[in-house]
Amino acid sequence: MSTATVQGAVIRSGELEFRQLDGCRVATAVGPHLGARIVRLDVVRVPSGAVWRPQSSAHEENVVVVFAGSGSAASGAARRRVNRADTVYTPTGDLYELSADAGMDLTAYVWNTTLRPDRAPGTEPRRFSRLWNEETQLKGFTGTGQAEASARTATMNFLFWPGTGSPQLCLHCGFMQPGEYFNVHVHPESEEAFIAFEGKGQLHLDGQWYDAEPGDVLYAPPGVPHGTRHPDEDPAAPRFATCGGPTPFDPVLYQRAGVSTKVR
The missing domain is CATH 2.60.120.10 (Jelly Rolls)
Structure with a gap:
């Protein structure tokens, strides 16, 4: 269940x-x-x-x-x-x-x-990518204040996002080495759906941490705190990777990364 x-x-x-x-x-x-x-x-x-x-x-x-x-x-x-x-x-x-x-x-x-009626596809959207595409990244994400932030932060790749012509959906890949977090945060107007893609780690939902394996899914409605972490402290442990993103895209993530939120 x-x-x-x-x-x-x-x-x-x-x-x-x-x-x-x-x-x-x-x-x-x-x-x-x-x-x-x-x-x-x-x-x-x-x-x-x-x-x-x-x-x-x-x-x-x-x-x-x-x-x-x-x-x-x-x-x-x-x-x-x-x-x-x-x-x-x-x-x-x-x-x-x-x-x-x-x-x-x-x-x-x-x-x-x-x-939504006020959104339209980009002029030349990117159609293919790969989770490990490091072209545009968010590093050092400290969350949005709902939980104590870890200084050991994960890296997130932006695969499909406004900068590649996506007006509402997005796709990000966060990968965590042992001990790293993608700190707890909320999206005020977006529903978040993401999956555990590789390795074992934990998913945060509304104040609780849950163990996760590849294929498991997290769903967070607007305003509900969520995040991810790799709790294993063994430096030799395999990385933990997740992918998905908030819908509609949350401009805060791109602002934190220092890139434009304009749909191309």
Whole structure:
């Protein structure tokens, strides 16, 4: 059973409930059943040699993170080979597609949202990236004051964000070495949905820390404190990485990083 409260939820990957849909298996980790009104996070398992092509995606803004397997992905007319940790962005108006290689299933986490009337896609949005892209980063994040901050701060990569043409969704990857934190914070107007992608660590939700393993999901509604940490003090321990982001994007994160919040 997921660890859930009125103020959000931590959803364990082993307890996601999958349904058959268009030849694939789909589980909704975050959605209306948790009270989410802005963002939905689906987990999609594409069988060997099969294709996932949701027609509804043309009406939404979508971000895909490949969690396991390999194949190809399309964003509108653009197509690329994808493997674990590759990422795909599709603006409203375009379809996305995922194809699994023969002999290997492909698992992806997919964020989607409906654009607000005052927002529009960027002029030339970035469509493909990778979680380990270090082009634009936030370092030294001290949180927003809801909990004591650690000086041992994690690093966050910005993959899809206003600077790459994303008007509402974003995708960030935070990676923590042993003892590091992405300090507790809130988003006043945004719903946060992110996953534990690599290694073992802990997720903070509304005053409590929860152990997390790859595939686990955290959902925090607007104003609810959340964060991450790598509690292992052994310097040889593998890093802990998470990915996701607030919807709509929170300009505070980009202001802290010293970059523009203008959608390109």
